[in-house]
Structures are given as structure tokens and as C-alpha cells.
Amino acid sequence: MAEMPGHARVVIIGGGVVGVSALYHLARAGWTDCVLLEKNELTAGSTWHAAGNVPTFSTSWSIMNMQRYSTELYRGLGDAVDYPLNYHVTGSIRLAHSDERMQEFARARGMGLHQGMNLEILSPDEIKAKYPFIETHDLKGALYDPADGDIDPAQLTQALAKGARDMGATILRFCPATGVSREGDEWIVHTEKGDIRCEIVVNAAGYYAQRVGEWFKPYGGRTVPMMVMAHQYLIFDEVPEVRDWSAQAGHKLPLLRDVDVSYYLRQEKTGFNLGPYERPCQAHWADPSDPMPEDFSFQLYPDALDRLSVQIESAMERVPVLAEAGLAKVINGPIPYAPDGNPLIGPMPGVPNAFEACVFTFGIAQGGGAGKVLAEWITEGATEWDMWSCDPRRFTDYTDHDYCVQKGMEVYGHEYAMHFPWHRWPAAPDRKVSPVHDRVKALGGQMGAYAGWERANWFAHPGDDTSEAATHTWNRTGPWEARIREECEAVRDSVGVLDLPGFSRFRLTGAGAADWLLGKIAGGLPKPGRLTLAYFPDARGRIVTEMSVACHGEDDFTLITAATAQWHDYEWLARDLGPGLSLVDRSREASTLIVTGPEARALMEAVGTEADLQLPWLSHQKGVVAGRDCWLARVSFAGELGWEVHAENDAIPVIYDAILKHHAKPFGMWALNSLRIEKGYRAWKGDLSTDYSLLQGGLERFIRFDKPQDFPGKQALLAEKQAGVAKRFVTLTVDAGAADAPYMSTIWHDGTVVGETTSGAWGYRCGKSIALAMLRADLHAPGTELEIDIYGDRRACIVQPDAPLWDPSNARLRA
Numbered sequence: 001m002a003e004m005p006g007h008a009r010v011v012i013i014g015g016g017v018v019g020v021s022a023l024y025h026l027a028r029a030g031w032t033d034c035v036l037l038e039k040n041e042l043t044a045g046s047t048w049h050a051a052g053n054v055p056t057f058s059t060s061w062s063i064m065n066m067q068r069y070s071t072e073l074y075r076g077l078g079d080a081v082d083y084p085l086n087y088h089v090t091g092s093i094r095l096a097h098s099d100e101r102m103q104e105f106a107r108a109r110g111m112g113l114h115q116g117m118n119l120e121i122l123s124p125d126e127i128k129a130k131y132p133f134i135e136t137h138d139l140k141g142a143l144y145d146p147a148d149g150d151i152d153p154a155q156l157t158q159a160l161a162k163g164a165r166d167m168g169a170t171i172l173r174f175c176p177a178t179g180v181s182r183e184g185d186e187w188i189v190h191t192e193k194g195d196i197r198c199e200i201v202v203n204a205a206g207y208y209a210q211r212v213g214e215w216f217k218p219y220g221g222r223t224v225p226m227m228v229m230a231h232q233y234l235i236f237d238e239v240p241e242v243r244d245w246s247a248q249a250g251h252k253l254p255l256l257r258d259v260d261v262s263y264y265l266r267q268e269k270t271g272f273n274l275g276p277y278e279r280p281c282q283a284h285w286a287d288p289s290d291p292m293p294e295d296f297s298f299q300l301y302p303d304a305l306d307r308l309s310v311q312i313e314s315a316m317e318r319v320p321v322l323a324e325a326g327l328a329k330v331i332n333g334p335i336p337y338a339p340d341g342n343p344l345i346g347p348m349p350g351v352p353n354a355f356e357a358c359v360f361t362f363g364i365a366q367g368g369g370a371g372k373v374l375a376e377w378i379t380e381g382a383t384e385w386d387m388w389s390c391d392p393r394r395f396t397d398y399t400d401h402d403y404c405v406q407k408g409m410e411v412y413g414h415e416y417a418m419h420f421p422w423h424r425w426p427a428a429p430d431r432k433v434s435p436v437h438d439r440v441k442a443l444g445g446q447m448g449a450y451a452g453w454e455r456a457n458w459f460a461h462p463g464d465d466t467s468e469a470a471t472h473t474w475n476r477t478g479p480w481e482a483r484i485r486e487e488c489e490a491v492r493d494s495v496g497v498l499d500l501p502g503f504s505r506f507r508l509t510g511a512g513a514a515d516w517l518l519g520k521i522a523g524g525l526p527k528p529g530r531l532t533l534a535y536f537p538d539a540r541g542r543i544v545t546e547m548s549v550a551c552h553g554e555d556d557f558t559l560i561t562a563a564t565a566q567w568h569d570y571e572w573l574a575r576d577l578g579p580g581l582s583l584v585d586r587s588r589e590a591s592t593l594i595v596t597g598p599e600a601r602a603l604m605e606a607v608g609t610e611a612d613l614q615l616p617w618l619s620h621q622k623g624v625v626a627g628r629d630c631w632l633a634r635v636s637f638a639g640e641l642g643w644e645v646h647a648e649n650d651a652i653p654v655i656y657d658a659i660l661k662h663h664a665k666p667f668g669m670w671a672l673n674s675l676r677i678e679k680g681y682r683a684w685k686g687d688l689s690t691d692y693s694l695l696q697g698g699l700e701r702f703i704r705f706d707k708p709q710d711f712p713g714k715q716a717l718l719a720e721k722q723a724g725v726a727k728r729f730v731t732l733t734v735d736a737g738a739a740d741a742p743y744m745s746t747i748w749h750d751g752t753v754v755g756e757t758t759s760g761a762w763g764y765r766c767g768k769s770i771a772l773a774m775l776r777a778d779l780h781a782p783g784t785e786l787e788i789d790i791y792g793d794r795r796a797c798i799v800q801p802d803a804p805l806w807d808p809s810n811a812r813l814r815a
């Protein structure tokens with residue numbers, strides 16, 4: 001038994017696969033003075049009863065990266081740490097019942113190829129050749145993932161533990177953490193066996209993460225956004241045909257995932273393991289009548305087969321030999337869910353030197369990659385891959401218990417669903433609403449949630465099909481298309497208004513604020529009364545975030561950023577705020593209306609604006625609109641003459657009504673997306689992410705290498721400039737078919753992948769399909785002809801000059 005140390009650099013709370021993988025990766029990075037606390041035996045939480053499937057498939061680039069890394073790690077792990085491991089790489093066949101599903105597979109295949117994996121599309125005959133027991137008559141095809149397989153989760157955890165211990169890390173079993181406190185810069189983790197002082201704490205407590213998270217509330221923490229579902233799989237006895245086939249083939253059958261029916265079926269020894277994601281499904285420990293026990297180590301819920309009849313019957317029709325097998329065992333265990341189904345990996349919001357690696361629904365598949373990501377966060381302060389999809393700060397203050405339960409149930413019940421770009425998942429709406437929410441809906445607003453804020457995506461006319469079913473398409477065409485066109489044309493030809501609640505606003509003041517800010521951003525600062533875009537690089541010169549900076553006077557700034565970036569960007573600014581500086585989050589105090597189009601000035605005059613409407617583009621001023629105080633910023637993300645009207649919440653209805661009375665056309669987020677892509681304006685965490693440097697992102701005009709202040713990443717950017725960038729941001733026009741390019745479509749040249757899209761849309765002003773992309777640098781010359789893979793459809797595309805497609809001289813903005 002390991003000794004209880006009084007001090008460690010890092011203490012990890014929780015000894016499931018994820019906590020142990022984090023310990024292993026910390027030790028591999030040379031951080032061996034780390035302790036893991038497990039209240040019971042290792043794997044006592046969700047890990048011991050997991051089925052152990054290790055897919056690579058994902059339609060998220062970062063999750064695919066993490067899962068791919070896990071498969072690579074697990075292949076060599078047994079030998080690396082000298083611990084025998086049962087890891088069967090069987091491949092998997094993911095079945096498609098519809099053309100849309102085949103399109104989803106084609107996109108994932110492209111992403112996989114780009115990550116060096118060889119995912120294959122199979123025809124029904126090819127499925128049958130790999131899986132002779134299957135009925136294929138109603139299938140369109142399948143995706144074959146040769147790297148998919150299954151691993152023994154307990155062995156995996158023990159192997160990682162052995163590797164970590166061998167490198168010098170400490171694991172304390174049967175040692176529950178009971179709380180934390182803080183003294184100076186040190187954490188004190190309390191356990192039943194004594195205290196450990198440390199620099200950094202990690203919450204890896206699996207489905208107990210919310211309880212552990214409560215301890216951090218006195219230090220700035222929040223309730224961990226999560227809930228717990230019951231998840232089952234069924235083990236079936238031997239099937240002689242499968243036994244014989246397997247003996248002859250010398251390997252197991254590939255795993256089947258019938259994603260449209262929502263189950264997987266895996267060969268388990270000579271029988272089967274059937275794992276459904278059923279609907280309706282069952283939340284646990286979600287209300288006071290069903291309290292979470294203090295300890296649930298190595299326990300299960302009672303079987304609940306009645307919920308699974310659809311999947312069981314369907315699996316028996318799909319693979320008829322399954323019907324011959326006797327049911328041997330049912331496993332029904334707790335599985336935690338965050339509201340979007342992705343885990344929480346990264347800095348604990350609001351709390352210094354604390355991290356999270358918890359709420360995993362696919363912790364066996366993601367554990368390897370998650371350990372790497374968490375160790376990078378701790379040892380380097382940044383991750384190799386942009387990991388926003390898993391960053392705990394992606395959820396802000398709207399994720400109350402009811403929201404988490406509703407969303408968790410929705411995600412579980414649609415675990416394998418396709419995520420169409422036009423579809424809104426309906427559970428738990430209206431978490432944060434604008435002061436004119438009801439008016440927007442009355443105007444036909446079809447809402448979407450942006451970090452909890454309800455905004456109109458488009459405005460339907462009476463009679464338009466606004467059903468959920470209509471949105472089940474990757475294609476541009478749908479009831480929204482004509483409306484987006486009308487909205488874009490109104491912005492182009494007259495004037496539109498967009499209700500945009502939720503902008504994040506931070507006020508930075510204090511002597512030395514300008515100097516401090518210049519040490520954070522790559523470029524310069526605006527003069528009083530002016531605005532600029534500022535880019536914040538990390539130490540490697542990569543794009544951490546973009547904010548609009550407005551200067552009010554000497555050392556007095558407002559920084560505006562996306563709704564979703566609120567906690568992330570606030571922390572980025574606050575974490576080493578200079579002495580005497582004040583940073584105040586004013587996001588909730590005001591809301592914003594975007595008024596834009598060539599007639600915007602006339603409209604502002606007509607509604608009664610007391611402000612200088614001749615002040616130029618990129619200026620700002622206080623003013624009065626429709627009799628209410630506001631702050632006007634002369635910018636337009638749509639790329640037309642226009643203003644952002646920022647006003648206190650109670651002033652917004654008056655101003656909105658006045659603007660509508662003067663015939664501004666309400667437009668939505670989907671029109672705005674099209675308009676901004678025509679201008680080449682980047683969106684955060686699509687076009688702008690830590691996957692790219694500022695130079696790769698084409699942002700050199702926002703860098704001032706010659707300013708006196710040093711800034712993060714300056715040396716890295718200078719070195720990159722000298723060496724030449726490997727890839728470059730470009731705008732492409734695409735000879736698109738029915739669909740425009742989604743994020744992470746692959747770009748092809750001479751039979752190889754040479755880049756990826758970061759966003760795409762139809763541009764209604766330009767009359768073209770447009771993609772913003774990252775391309776191998778030698779191919780960036782305007783006019784270069786390439787191909788782009790849009791859901792499996794290879795389309796011609798052309799590199800455009802490095803200027804906006806719409807209004808390249810910005811004459812309309814300056815009007």
C-alpha cells in the first residue's frame with residue numbers, strides 16, 4: 001500500500017479510467033509528484049462495468065482526435081507498461097438506412113482520412129462479405145472503421161496505473177477525498193486518512209463529479225453541469241454458427257452499430273453483447289425521491305429489459321442467429337451525461353489551479369486521449385488540439401438541474417442521431433431570453449440557442465413548414481432558404497434588424513490598462529471613440545480568442561466577445577490582471593440590436609437618433625435612439641452600413657419597436673452567417689481556434705511586431721513568419737450541389753487531402769456557395785482549382801483573392 005504523502009504537485013480525485021489516464025500522462029510528461037485518490041478500488045465507478053468499445057467515429061474533429069489517439073495508445077500500451085491487455089481490434093460496421101446517413105458517413109470518412117485513418121464506405125454486398133450473419137435488404141450501405149475494437153476496461157485502467165506507478169506517481173486506493181480548502185496558493189485536499197497539500201486539483205470523480213464540484217464553490221466554482229442515466233447491455237450465450245465462423249476466420253466478427261435503430265451488437269466470446277440506447281430512457285438520482293447514495297462502488301441498477309424491446313427485436317431481425325441465443329446477463333449501470341453529451345476536460349470555471357476530467361459517456365474510448373489533453377492543460381497551459389468541444393467553460397450560468405436532466409435525456413435518447421445544421425434540439429428551451437423575445441417569436445422567429453440565449457435563426461412566414469421533420473437534411477433547400485434569401489437581400493438593399501442578446505461585455509479600467517492589454521493582444525489599440533478587432537495569441541502564436549475593443553478614454557476599454565466565450569474570455573483576461581486594474585463582466589446589463597443595410601442611416605434618423613450618424617466606420621459614441629440612452633458602435637458583421645445599438649435591457653423593446661415601425665426587416669442568425677462569410681469574417685471556434693496560428697489565420701494585419709510591448713507568441717510568430725506558414729486561410733467559391741460545405745469538409749488536390757473548411761454557406765449577395773478554409777500554403781494562389789468533398793460529393797472549387805468577396809474595398813461599410 002502506497003504511503004500517504006503530505007504534499008504533491010497534483011492530486012487527482014477519482015480512480016476510473018480517466019483519472020488514471022490523466023495520472024499516467026502527467027507522469028509521462030515528467031510530473032511524477034502526483035497522487036491519485038480513489039475512494040474504493042480502482043474502476044469502482046462506471047469503469048468496471050463498461051462494455052469497453054473503442055470507436056474512433058465522431059463528426060467532431062476534436063473528439064475524433066481524442067478517440068484516434070486512444071486507439072493508438074491502447075495498441076502499444078500492454079508492451080509499454082508490461083501489463084497484458086485484452087484489446088481486440090475487430091473493426092466496426094456502422095449501418096445506414098438512409099441517404100442522409102450515408103452523407104454523414106462520407107463526411108466522417110473525409111475527416112478520418114485527414115487524421116490518417118482509413119475509414120471505408122461499404123455497399124450492402126461488402127457488408128455481407130465482412131459479416132455473413134446480417135440481413136442487408138433494407139440498408140443503403142455502411143461505414144467501416146478498421147481501428148474500432150473492444151478493450152477490457154479494468155485491465156486498461158490497471159495497465160495505465162502500472163505505467164504511472166512505475167514512473168513514480170502515487171495511487172492511494174480506499175482513500176476517499178472528503179473536501180478541499182485553500183491556503184495561499186495551495187490546495188489542501190482532505191481525506192479520511194489525512195490531508196495532502198498540492199498546487200493543482202483534478203476532479204475526475206465520474207458520476208460523483210457534481211458532489212466533488214460542490215467543494216470548490218467557496219473558491220469561485222459552480223454546480224457541475226451533469227446528470228446520470230441508466231445504461232444497459234445484454235450478454236447472450238454461445239451461438240454455434242458464430243463460434244464456428246470465428247474459429248475458422250481466426251478473428252471475431254466486426255462490431256455492428258445499427259445507428260438508425262440505436263444499438264450496437266458485438267461478438268462477445270462466442271456469443272453476443274447487445275447495447276441499446278433506448279427511448280424513452282431512464283434518468284437516475286435526478287430527484288429527491290431517488291437520492292444518490294453515498295457509495296455505489298461496484299454496484300448496478302436492477303435490469304430494465306422492458307424498455308429495450310424495440311432494439312432487441314430489431315437486432316434479432318438484423319442478425320437472425322441472435323434469436324437462437326439465450327440471454328445470460330444484463331448489466332445496467334450509471335453513466336454520466338453533460339448537457340451536450342461531451343465530457344468536461346479542462347480548467348474548472350472560476351477556480352484557480354483546478355481542473356476537470358469528468359462526466360464521460362464514452363470514457364473507455366476517450367480515456368486515453370482525455371489523459372493526454374488534461375496533462376497538457378496542466379503541464380503546458382494549452383492543448384495540442386483545440387478542445388473547445390470538451391472545455392468545461394462552454395457551459396455558463398444557464399445549466400440548472402432541470403436543464404441538465406432534460407438535455408441529458410435528450411442526448412442519450414438520440415445518442416447516434418445525425419446533427420443536421422438546420423435542426424434545433426427541442427428540449428429545455430428559453431434558458432435566456434432577450435427583452436424582445438416574445439416580439440421576435442410573434443414575427444415568426446424560429447429560435448436557436450446560443451450559449452443558452454434564444455436568438456432567431458430565421459423568420460418564417462405564415463404557412464411555412466416549421467416542423468422538426470423538415471430540418472432533417474444536410475441540403476440548403478428547405479422552408480428557410482427563401483426566407484434567408486429575403487433577409488439577406490433586405491440587408492443588401494434596404495435595412496435589416498437583428499435582435500442579438502447575449503454579447504459578452506467586459507469593462508477594463510485602471511491606470512496602465514492600455515499597456516497591459518497591449519501585452520496580451522498581437523496588435524494595437526484604438527484611440528478614444530474608436531473600435532478595433534484584437535486577437536489574443538497563446539505562447540505558440542495560436543488564436544486563443546478575438547474581441548472587439550472599444551476605447552472610451554485613457555485606460556478605459558469595453559471588450560466585446562461572443563456569448564459562448566463569456567467565461568472563457570473573462571478568465572483569459574482575469575487570470576493575470578495587472579495590479580490596480582479592474583475587469584467587470586457587464587454582459588447581463590445590456591442587450592444589442594444590429595441595424596444594418598444601406599438605408600440604416602435614414603432609418604436611424606427617422607426613429608429619432610441623437611448621435612452623430614456621420615461618424616465613420618469603426619467609431620463608437622453614446623447616443624439616444626427612440627428616446628432611450630444607448631451606445632452606438634459603427635460596425636456591421638453583415639458587411640453593410642450599420643450600427644450595433646447597445647442599450648439597457650428595459651430600453652431595448654422601445655428601440656426595437658421604433659426600428660420595426662420604420663420598416664427594418666427582421667433577420668436571423670442564418671442570414672448573418674451567410675452575410676459574414678461573404679465578407680470573410682471569421683467566427684470563433686470555427687474559423688478561429690487554437691488549431692491555427694494568427695499567421696495561418698491570415699490575421700497578419702492585426703499583428704504589430706514593432707510595438708514596444710512583448711506579447712504571447714511573438715517569438716513563435718516571428719519564427720513562423722521567417723520559415724513561412726505551412727497552411728493558410730483562404731476563401732473558396734464552390735461549385736456546390738445541394739449542400740454547402742460544412743465545417744471540416746476535406747479539400748483535395750491531385751488525389752490527396754490538402755486542407756479543410758472552417759465554415760461554409762451560400763452567399764445570397766454574391767450568388768455563390770462559399771467556403772472559408774485552411775489550405776496547404778503552396779496552393780493558396782488565387783485561381784487555383786481544387787476539389788472539396790461535401791458529404792461525399794466531390795465538387796470543384798477555386799481559391800479567391802485575399803479580400804472579401806462582397807464589397808472588397810469596404811465601401812459599403814464606410815458609406
Ligand SMILES: Cc1cc2nc3c(=O)[nH]c(=O)nc-3n(C[C@H](O)[C@H](O)[C@H](O)COP(=O)(O)OP(=O)(O)OC[C@H]3O[C@@H](n4cnc5c(N)ncnc54)[C@H](O)[C@@H]3O)c2cc1C
Pocket residue numbers: 013014015016017018019037038039040041042043044045046047048049050051052053054175176177178204205206207208212231232233297331332333334335357358359360361362363364365366
Ligand atoms: C453499461 C455501460 C456500458 C458502457 N460501455 C462503454 C463502452 O463500451 N465504451 C466507452 O467508451 N464507455 C462506455 N461506458 C461509459 C464508461 O463506463 C464511462 O464513460 C467511464 O467509465 C468513465 O470513467 P471515469 O474515470 O470518468 O469515471 P468512473 O469510472 O466513474 O470513475 C470515477 C471514480 O471516482 C471515484 N470517486 C468518486 N468520488 C470520490 C472521492 N470523493 N474520493 C475518491 N474517489 C472518488 C469513484 O469511486 C470512481 O472510481 C459504459 C457505461 C455503462 C454504464
